[in-house]
Structures are given as C-alpha cells and as structure tokens.
Amino acid sequence: xxxxxxxxxxxxxxxxxxxxxxxxxxxxxxxxxxxxxxxxxxxxxxxxxxxxxxxxxxxxxxxxxxxxxxxxxxxxxxxxxxxxxxxxxxxxxxxxxxxxxxxxxxxxxxxxxxxx
Numbered sequence: 001x002x003x004x005x006x007x008x009x010x011x012x013x014x015x016x017x018x019x020x021x022x023x024x025x026x027x028x029x030x031x032x033x034x035x036x037x038x039x040x041x042x043x044x045x046x047x048x049x050x051x052x053x054x055x056x057x058x059x060x061x062x063x064x065x066x067x068x069x070x071x072x073x074x075x076x077x078x079x080x081x082x083x084x085x086x087x088x089x090x091x092x093x094x095x096x097x098x099x100x101x102x103x104x105x106x107x108x109x110x111x112x113x114x115x116x
Contacts, residue, residue, distance in 0.1 A: 002026045002105040004095045009110030012085055016114070020080040022095030022107055033098040034078040036069065038091035038112075048093070049080060062088075085114045 008020040024031065035050030035058075049059045049069035057069060068081040078095065095107035 002097050004105055004107035006095045006107045006110040009112045011113045014086055014114055016085050017083045022078045024076050028076055030099045031097045035096045036080045037094045040091040087114050090114050
C-alpha cells in the first residue's frame with residue numbers, strides 16, 4: 001500500500017510561483033512513475049506532469065516552460081515547481097503514483113488558487 005500526502009498549495013497572485021510537494025510512504029519500492037494531475041471546477045481531471053523511475057518526463061502543453069517536475073534522491077517525494085501562474089492554473093492538484101500490477105494511488109489533493 002502507498003500513501004501520498006500533498007502540500008504547498010495555496011493562494012497566489014497571477015505571475016507568482018508556488019511549489020507543490022508529494023511525499024510517498026508505504027510500499028514505495030514498486031512505484032515506477034509519479035505525476036501531478038489537476039481538476040478545475042466543471043472540467044475533467046488532466047495530467048500536468050509526470051516523471052518515471054528512469055527520469056522520463058512528460059508535461060502538458062499548457063504548462064511547458066512554466067512548470068518543472070522533479071523528485072528527491074530517495075525517490076520518495078515528487079515536486080512541482082510552478083512559475084508564471086495564471087488564473088487558468090486554478091484547480092485542485094492531485095499527486096498520483098503508478099505501481100506494478102496496475103496499482104495506482106492518489107493523494108487527497110491540494111487547492112491552488114491564482115487570483116487577482
């Protein structure tokens with residue numbers, strides 16, 4: 001079993017920056033990728049960024065050049081550095097872990113609000 005806890009969300013003004021963290025615990029050795037997703041009101045949940053155990057990285061086109069995903073040396077924590085935020089980035093951001101045998105785990109989500 002894997003537990004994911006997000007932190008770092010909050011209120012930020014347009015053009016500002018925020019860094020999200022996701023700490024994984026439990027059976028983390030079988031995790032092969034982790035990612036960040038977001039869901040805005042009335043919209044589908046979408047992939048923001050993901051990073052694999054081999055450091056393959058994918059970004060949504062809407063965040064390329066602004067967001068950076070990374071992980072710590074122990075691969076137990078994944079980060080999302082968000083720069084040049086705009087109101088369209090407002091959403092609940094969820095951390096996801098991909099594990100073997102089709103196991104997937106989600107964090108509880110953290111609210112990011114970009115407001116004028």
